[in-house]
Amino acid sequence: MDMSPALVPVIGLEIHVQLKTATKLFCGCSAKFGDEPNSNVCPVCLGHPGALPVLNKKAIDFAILLGIACNSTISGKSLFERKNYFYPDLPKGYQISQLEKPVCLGGYIFAGDKKIALNRIHVEEDAGKSIHLHDGTTAIDLNRSGVPLLEIVTEPVICSAAEAVEFLSSLRTIVRYLDICDGNMEEGSLRCDANVSVMPAGSGILGVKTEIKNMNSFRNTEKAINYEIERQTELILDGGKVTQETLLWDPDSGSARIMRSKEESNDYRYFPDPDLVEFSISGEWTEQLKMIMPEMPRARFDRYVKDHSLSPYDAGVITQSRELADFYEAVASITSDFKSSANWIMTDVLRLLNERKITVNQFPVPPEEIASLINMINSGEISNKIAKMVFDEIADSGEKAADLIERKNLRQISDSAGLEKMIDEVIARHPAQAEEFRAGKEKVFGFFIGQIMKESRGKANPKLVNIILSGKLGKSAVGN
Amino acid sequence: MKTGEINLPENVLAFLHSIGENKSLNAYNSVFREEALSKADSIAGKISSGDHGKLAGMVISVKDVISIKDKPMTSSSAILKNFSPVYSATVIERLLAEDAIIIGKTNSDEFAMGSTNETSAFGFVRNPVNREYVPGGSSGGSAASVAARLCDVSLGSDTGGSIRQPASFCGVYGFKPTYSIVSRYGLTSYASSFDTIGPIANNISDIAIVMDVISGHDPKDSTSSQLPPANFSVPEKLPEGLKIGLPLEYLGEGLDPQIKSFLDSFINRIRSRGIKVEPVSLPHTSYAVAAYYILTTAEASSNLSRYDGVRYGHRSLNNSDLNEMYTLSRTEGFGDEVKLRIMLGTYVLSAGYYDAYYKKAQKVRRLIKNDFDAVFSSVDLIIAPTTPHIGKKIGDGFTDPLQMYLGDVYTTSANLAGIPALNIPAGYSDSGLPVGLQLMANCFNDKLLLDFGREVR
Ligand SMILES: [Zn+2]
Numbered sequence: 001m002d003m004s005p006a007l008v009p010v011i012g013l014e015i016h017v018q019l020k021t022a023t024k025l026f027c028g029c030s031a032k033f034g035d036e037p038n039s040n041v042c043p044v045c046l047g048h049p050g051a052l053p054v055l056n057k058k059a060i061d062f063a064i065l066l067g068i069a070c071n072s073t074i075s076g077k078s079l080f081e082r083k084n085y086f087y088p089d090l091p092k093g094y095q096i097s098q099l100e101k102p103v104c105l106g107g108y109i110f111a112g113d114k115k116i117a118l119n120r121i122h123v124e125e126d127a128g129k130s131i132h133l134h135d136g137t138t139a140i141d142l143n144r145s146g147v148p149l150l151e152i153v154t155e156p157v158i159c160s161a162a163e164a165v166e167f168l169s170s171l172r173t174i175v176r177y178l179d180i181c182d183g184n185m186e187e188g189s190l191r192c193d194a195n196v197s198v199m200p201a202g203s204g205i206l207g208v209k210t211e212i213k214n215m216n217s218f219r220n221t222e223k224a225i226n227y228e229i230e231r232q233t234e235l236i237l238d239g240g241k242v243t244q245e246t247l248l249w250d251p252d253s254g255s256a257r258i259m260r261s262k263e264e265s266n267d268y269r270y271f272p273d274p275d276l277v278e279f280s281i282s283g284e285w286t287e288q289l290k291m292i293m294p295e296m297p298r299a300r301f302d303r304y305v306k307d308h309s310l311s312p313y314d315a316g317v318i319t320q321s322r323e324l325a326d327f328y329e330a331v332a333s334i335t336s337d338f339k340s341s342a343n344w345i346m347t348d349v350l351r352l353l354n355e356r357k358i359t360v361n362q363f364p365v366p367p368e369e370i371a372s373l374i375n376m377i378n379s380g381e382i383s384n385k386i387a388k389m390v391f392d393e394i395a396d397s398g399e400k401a402a403d404l405i406e407r408k409n410l411r412q413i414s415d416s417a418g419l420e421k422m423i424d425e426v427i428a429r430h431p432a433q434a435e436e437f438r439a440g441k442e443k444v445f446g447f448f449i450g451q452i453m454k455e456s457r458g459k460a461n462p463k464l465v466n467i468i469l470s471g472k473l474g475k476s477a478v479g480n
Numbered sequence: 481m482k483t484g485e486i487n488l489p490e491n492v493l494a495f496l497h498s499i500g501e502n503k504s505l506n507a508y509n510s511v512f513r514e515e516a517l518s519k520a521d522s523i524a525g526k527i528s529s530g531d532h533g534k535l536a537g538m539v540i541s542v543k544d545v546i547s548i549k550d551k552p553m554t555s556s557s558a559i560l561k562n563f564s565p566v567y568s569a570t571v572i573e574r575l576l577a578e579d580a581i582i583i584g585k586t587n588s589d590e591f592a593m594g595s596t597n598e599t600s601a602f603g604f605v606r607n608p609v610n611r612e613y614v615p616g617g618s619s620g621g622s623a624a625s626v627a628a629r630l631c632d633v634s635l636g637s638d639t640g641g642s643i644r645q646p647a648s649f650c651g652v653y654g655f656k657p658t659y660s661i662v663s664r665y666g667l668t669s670y671a672s673s674f675d676t677i678g679p680i681a682n683n684i685s686d687i688a689i690v691m692d693v694i695s696g697h698d699p700k701d702s703t704s705s706q707l708p709p710a711n712f713s714v715p716e717k718l719p720e721g722l723k724i725g726l727p728l729e730y731l732g733e734g735l736d737p738q739i740k741s742f743l744d745s746f747i748n749r750i751r752s753r754g755i756k757v758e759p760v761s762l763p764h765t766s767y768a769v770a771a772y773y774i775l776t777t778a779e780a781s782s783n784l785s786r787y788d789g790v791r792y793g794h795r796s797l798n799n800s801d802l803n804e805m806y807t808l809s810r811t812e813g814f815g816d817e818v819k820l821r822i823m824l825g826t827y828v829l830s831a832g833y834y835d836a837y838y839k840k841a842q843k844v845r846r847l848i849k850n851d852f853d854a855v856f857s858s859v860d861l862i863i864a865p866t867t868p869h870i871g872k873k874i875g876d877g878f879t880d881p882l883q884m885y886l887g888d889v890y891t892t893s894a895n896l897a898g899i900p901a902l903n904i905p906a907g908y909s910d911s912g913l914p915v916g917l918q919l920m921a922n923c924f925n926d927k928l929l930l931d932f933g934r935e936v937r
Contacts, residue, residue, distance in 0.1 A: 088788075
């Protein structure tokens with residue numbers, strides 16, 4: 001056995017989040033995705049001579065919101081700098097970004113139970129898009145040029161590909177809660193680059209890192225990071241050395257190729273953009289945004305577990321999206337029955353969402369109706385089974401639950417005299433089974449329950465049936 | 481304007497005629513004959529109906545670094561030879577809204593980089609006073625067009641003296657306003673934190689009325705001042721006890737004695753009118769040119785990156801790949817002075833040199849601003865030479881570029897500090913070349929500067 005310490009991975013992420021502002025970062029063009037190429041452009045985002053940038057304050061709002069959500073320090077003063085490099089889809093020959101004074105410094109995001117420390121969150125403009133055509137030429141769409149991005153940079157504290165994905169998932173939930181980004185990796189509204197290195201466990205000496213780009217899904221992110229950890233580990237174990245380079249992940253082949261080496265890396269020659277002025281972020285600005293901050297997933301999770309007594313699993317699923325959590329709260333606030341409300345969300349609501357491939361906002365049954373079903377179950381008016389049936393039906397028809405129950409007369413039979421009569425008749429019809437039960441074959445009890453429910457078309461109050469039937473057959477009431 | 485007294489279409493025709501007669505000056509890159517004439521007709525109609533703008537009929541030429549929608553804008557560079565902007569600069573929209581007539585675009589140094597107008601891709605401009613001499617630069621065509629009466633007023637741009645120095649060489653008034661009071665939107669950027677648009681004219685009144693129109697906040701320029709503009713065209717009495725400072729650092733070695741004697745006689749003249757003139761010190765003056773060239777070239781290297789042959793402008797057809805396309809397009813499109821400054825700017829921003837050059841130059845800029853703040857706490861205005869020497873013959877090369885750059889020694893400080901400065905013609909040298917003097921004021925004291933210039937002319 002090799003006694004040298006195992007190599008452990010060290011991962012840092014740089015995530016670009018495309019902001020859902022109506023207009024671009026420095027001009028009035030629409031920031032919409034998917035329009036006709038080069039239709040949302042103007043002299044500013046085309047980099048025409050003499051055109052000047054004017055900051056869209058909304059993007060700074062969004063950066064501050066994310067900063068508050070991540071417990072970052074919001075900078076009192078912030079400024080934009082130019083990152084200079086040539087690329088055909090970069091119209092000005094520089095990207096307006098932030099280096100020295102980003103909007104947010106520090107902070108953290110939970111990946112599971114682990115706090116992942118952030119280095120910074122800064123605001124920058126996106127470049128356009130190069131589209132490589134089949135005939136070998138390249139077309140450029142500048143609709144995306146100037147769309148605002150937030151770049152979230154973590155410290156190198158992530159220990160595995162799975163943890164990186166967990167972090168990404170938390171971040172995505174947060175930006176969706178804040179309603180500042182779609183969080184769609186496939187469409188590119190959330191992009192992730194990973195810095196990966198390996199070091200001998202416990203050494204504290206970081207190895208040479210590589211940067212891996214172009215991972216367009218959670219799954220690819222995990223695969224790419226694992227690929228790179230394995231590659232570096234094998235390389236070192238074979239006596240080789242990792243060289244600093246940028247790699248491009250190829251999802252089709254499941255491998256990465258070298259994009260550029262350290263020697264080829266750019267000197268970006270950052271300097272303050274003289275077309276823009278340093279701006280102050282007052283405490284008042286931050287306070288105003290705090291007032292419109294929604295409760296964040298982590299806080300909701302804690303509240304659901306602590307105050308609503310939900311299981312951590314249920315609380316985790318429900319808080320995954322702000323819409324779903326809002327939906328749950330709407331149901332729970334009417335019923336005050338947190339457990340049942342959560343059960344309905346976890347089963348029927350999620351099932352229907354999946355079946356119909358719809359969003360919570362498109363959900364056909366309003367929370368009040370689900371609440372009313374829960375209340376009717378709890379008061380004994382309807383059975384669980386009837387409630388589920390009603391739910392499925394009103395999901396199609398849009399009818400109110402109470403109306404449907406009234407119309408179809410689905411209320412539970414809870415009158416003992418009526419039930420007694422029905423039970424007598426059922427026993428009378430099945431004398432052989434009654435005899436078997438009395439002879440000790442307790443399983444037959446279930447048979448009678450089934451027959452009675454059938455007779456009542458599911459409306460008999462099961463608790464009452466249990467008590468009366470036990471009496472009739474001469475048995476103490478069956479538990480549960 | 482003497483509206484009503486002149487026949488506007490005839491006046492425009494006369495200017496067009498002069499422009500034709502003076503083609504050899506090479507002052508204009510383009511002339512808008514038909515449009516100027518039809519504008520003259522429509523504005524003449526407005527004048528007779530009494531419903532006209534402040535500048536009704538004023539004939540203006542515009543330095544070819546300022547955008548006018550659908551008109552060629554070359555920035556006097558081969559790289560923009562066939563380029564026409566899709567929008568107009570804010571200053572142009574404001575001029576047109578007040579019924580000015582824009583007659584053409586004037587030649588200049590390429591991308592406003594130079595002080596002789598010899599770096600233009602479209603040839604040098606002759607000084608109308610003596611055609612063997614340069615008109616100065618970079619707004620050389622603008623100053624020449626005013627001096628030769630090829631327009632009433634010209635809009636120039638001043639990054640380190642580019643309005644004042646050619647105004648001085650051509651014997652006209654040239655005004656560089658406080659940075660931020662005239663919108664830069666639509667001005668081809670050379671060095672964004674220095675660039676200032678301003679008028680060149682034959683008298684202060686024309687400068688003042690144009691300033692009334694073009695100054696004031698513009699939401700399209702983030703560096704534009706929010707302060708309400710002054711009423712420049714209505715002169716005010718000079719304040720009692722006005723004090724003028726004479727910076728000793730501007731009188732040292734290198735100043736032509738003839739300019740010094742014009743300065744002396746000017747000082748005597750204003751002293752005789754009871755205005756106090758006292759020596760002041762701007763101790764960091766000797767660092768100004770170095771700081772200026774570091775900071776402006778740094779900004780320029782980035783500002784000029786957009787001319788890459790991808791979307792507009794010159795694209796080399798001899799390329800075999802992307803990098804070659806970039807390299808050749810820029811090599812073929814830019815002239816030597818522009819290349820020199822891009823390289824210098826790229827160097828001072830490079831990793832390892834940024835702190836030593838760019839950051840240090842920023843500190844010097846702050847010190848120079850502090851010098852002016854201190855001086856303007858004791859005096860109202862500063863009087864100084866505009867240039868250290870008188871004129872330069874066309875084609876007379878400098879032995880080294882540093883010598884040319886030192887010609888900017890008196891003008892760059894105003895741009896570093898953002899303060900307003902005005903060239904006023906002081907007379908002619910023994911060889912018959914114009915000599916100019918420079919007046920400077922503190923930021924936003926532009927009106928006092930113009931009022932004083934008007935008073936002492
Ligand atoms: Zn735009």
